[in-house]
Amino acid sequence: MDIFSALHQPAPILRTLHLRFDRKETHPVVSSALSSSIFASDAPQLREIFLLNVELPPQFPASFRRLESSMFSSFSTRRFPLEFVAFCPNLHDFVVYGKDMQLTPGSTPHNHDQNRNRLQRVLIVLKTGYHDALDAIGAAHIQDVGVGMGMTDHHGQFLDVLRHDGPLEMFIAIRNAGLLVEYRNVKSGLYRRFVAPRDMKPDAPLVAHYVKNTTLSSRVETFYTSTGxxxxxxxxxxxxxxxxxxxxxDPGHGLYAQDMPVSVPKLRKLEIWGDEGHVDAGAVAAFIERCLTDIPIPLTVAFQSSLTVTGTLDGDRFILADPFSE
Structure with missing residues (x-):
């Protein structure tokens, strides 16, 4: 029995479906591989699908109704499967990666509040279309949100980083490519990375989607950013x-209090980095008081040796460590 014939037969014990076509397949062949009556609408145990270069039919298959995990990938322009989130009431993992996917004009997920409460993981890696998709889904309320631009050789790392236990390092920095937010697994080296345009503000909604990833941030042991x-x-x-x-x-950017303090109950050490310049110890103490909550006292503070430190720290609340080099 060939694959196309098998897709029209009932599949009463099937739990996972992986359907892939390589890049050489033409669009009509890909589209015809999946119909709304796949498995004769009889696949009661099906919980996970992975579709590569396969277009969903306009009417979603009834056999997909009980899905809990879905992954869609395409190397050409496709319609973003936003309505699929509402179609599958038990869906908690929603992964989309590929080249270009666009929302259908006017499309929105139904029962928006319910969707964002039950979804646990949303990963979107696209060259274009990811911003609108995240906004439409309401991804800021989902535990594990990942976004990225374009397919790369590292998309497997992007998807697999959570499967490796162990502590994470988190970076928020400016690099040549733009604003970088990265979670890196200390043991495996796998990472989840988002690069935004250089002119995007650090508190932009799209950056917040990625920073506010409670599944990953709850494992962060080391955090780095800069004053800008x-x-x-x-x-x-x-x-x-x-x-x-x-x-x-950062030159021209001093320590200041952001709107919302960060709770860091296991913090042992604060490091201040800089190639050169002056740092006021009082400003550092004020930053800690206003911006970092639930910290153990006394807290160790260390300055890079290239910085000139003025003022002193309260010896009852802080331990001044020896300067460190890069």
Whole structure:
């Protein structure tokens, strides 16, 4: 029996469906591979699908109704399967990656509040279309949100980073490509990375979607950012496992209080980085008081040796460590 014939037969014990076509397949062949009556609408145990270069039919298959996990991928332009979120009431994992996917004009998920409460993981890696998709889904309320631009050789890392246990490092920084937010697994080296345009503000909604990833941030042990990007912390309310908090001094940007403090109950050390310049110890103490809550006292504070530190720290609340080099 060939694959196309099998797709028209009942599948009473099937739990996972992986249907793939390589890049050479033409669009008509890909489209014809999946019909609204796949498995004769009889696949009561089906819980997971992975469709690569397969277009969903206009009427979603009844056999997909009980899905809990779905992954869609395409190397050409496709319609973003937004309505699929509402079609599957038990769906908790929703992964889309590929080249270009666009929302159908005027499309919105039904029962929006219910969708965002039951979805646990939303990962979207697209060259275009990811911003509108996240806004439509309401991804800021989902535990694990990942966004990325374009297909790369590292998309497997993007999808697999959560499957590896162990602590994470988190970076919010400016690189040549733009504003970078990255979670990196200390043991495996796998990472989840989002790069935004350089002119995007650190507290922009799209950045907040990625920073406010409670599934990943709850595992962060080391956190690094810089004074020019502190507004990104408004979306990062808690780092329950973080022991090291590092801040780089950007020229023209001093330490200041963001709108929402970050709870860091296991923090052991605050490091202040900078190639050169002056840092006021009083400003550092004020930043800690206003911006980092639930911290153990006394807290160790260390400055990079290239910085000139003025003023002193309260010896009852802080331990001044020896300067460190890069």
């Amino acid at each position: 990007l502190l507004s990104a912390l408004n979306a990062l309310h808690r780092l329950p496992e973080c022991t090291l908090f590092g801040i780089g001094i």
